[in-house]
Amino acid sequence: MAGLDDVFGDLFSSVDAVLLFSPSGSYYERFADVEDLDVIVVGTEDTVGAETFVELPLAFDDVKERIRFGLEGALEQDVIDDGDDLVCATSMFGDGTDTISRVRADAESHTGIYDLFVKSRAEPEVIKAVLELAIELGKKGQKGKPVGALFVVGDAGKVMNKSRPLSYNPFEKSHVHVGDPIVNVMLKEFSRLDGAFIISDAGKIVSAYRYLEPSAEGVDIPKGLGARHMAGGAITRDTNAITIVLSESDGLVRAFKAGEIILEVDPEAY
Ligand SMILES: Nc1ncnc2c1ncn2[C@@H]1O[C@H](COP(=O)(O)OP(=O)(O)OP(=O)(O)O)[C@@H](O)[C@H]1O
Numbered sequence: 057m058a059g060l061d062d063v064f065g066d067l068f069s070s071v072d073a074v075l076l077f078s079p080s081g082s083y084y085e086r087f088a089d090v091e092d093l094d095v096i097v098v099g100t101e102d103t104v105g106a107e108t109f110v111e112l113p114l115a116f117d118d119v120k121e122r123i124r125f126g127l128e129g130a131l132e133q134d135v136i137d138d139g140d141d142l143v144c145a146t147s148m149f150g151d152g153t154d155t156i157s158r159v160r161a162d163a164e165s166h167t168g169i170y171d172l173f174v175k176s177r178a179e180p181e182v183i184k185a186v187l188e189l190a191i192e193l194g195k196k197g198q199k200g201k202p203v204g205a206l207f208v209v210g211d212a213g214k215v216m217n218k219s220r221p222l223s224y225n226p227f228e229k230s231h232v233h234v235g236d237p238i239v240n241v242m243l244k245e246f247s248r249l250d251g252a253f254i255i256s257d258a259g260k261i262v263s264a265y266r267y268l269e270p271s272a273e274g275v276d277i278p279k280g281l282g283a284r285h286m287a288g289g290a291i292t293r294d295t296n297a298i299t300i301v302l303s304e305s306d307g308l309v310r311a312f313k314a315g316e317i318i319l320e321v322d323p324e325a326y
Pocket residue numbers: 203204205206249250251252266267268269280281282283284285286287302303304305306
């Protein structure tokens with residue numbers, strides 16, 4: 057008689073590695089005895105002293121996002137290879153591992169999102185909040201009309217030195233941070249006006265209405281895009297900031313780092 061192993065066993069046959077997402081110590085220990093198996097621990101912290109560890113900048117409530125991010129980080133760190141068959145064990149409902157999923161590593165699906173979060177100066181939560189805001193703004197527009205916006209995140213002092221005010225700064229004396237719902241409403245409202253938002257490493261809104269003046273020499277931006285994207289790309293080469301740019305003309309959200317475009321997402325897909 058066939059047992060469940062015969063049916064579900066396919067999930068585990070010829071896998072190249074197992075990714076354990078935030079496992080408990082005892083759960084992790086149990087894998088030590090499995091022969092010829094690469095075990096990779098993924099999480100915001102390595103609480104089990106794993107031999108191979110991939111860091112997540114955020115816990116990611118959404119399991120699909122968590123796994124996608126873990127895979128991208130593992131590929132980035134060369135602990136898995138393109139085309140590897142992998143089993144991911146994570147928790148969806150409670151604290152313990154309750155969910156198994158089999159995936160294939162795909163280097164082509166590389167989005168650059170790992171570099172954006174993990175190797176940037178600004179805090180991951182801040183980058184995430186700004187990215188979410190830009191996506192939301194792109195989805196809804198402002199009063200039904202498409203809007204563009206430019207957010208410069210991190211290394212704010214240097215960015216301020218390479219820019220000038222276009223108008224009064226509504227955030228001059230305030231101590232407000234991205235992610236706060238009221239602030240998001242304000243940022244959306246101000247996005248109708250010109251210039252860039254400058255945000256500190258810790259998420260403080262330093263200024264709105266900044267005109268960026270980086271040297272734009274040799275910065276490549278996608279065809280059809282203009283000054284906003286040029287300035288957004290170039291400032292990340294002159295400073296350690298990253299930028300998140302929503303295009304009014306094509307509706308896409310792009311992120312730049314070190315003068316390169318490293319992420320391009322369609323808000324409608326989120
Ligand atoms: N150097 C700059 N610093 C800050 N903001 C800028 C800069 N240059 C342009 N912008 C802003 O970008 C807006 C759009 O400019 P432009 O159309 O040339 O950019 P773009 O890259 O084509 O962006 P979009 O796809 O949104 O049209 C301007 O109205 C201005 O608010």
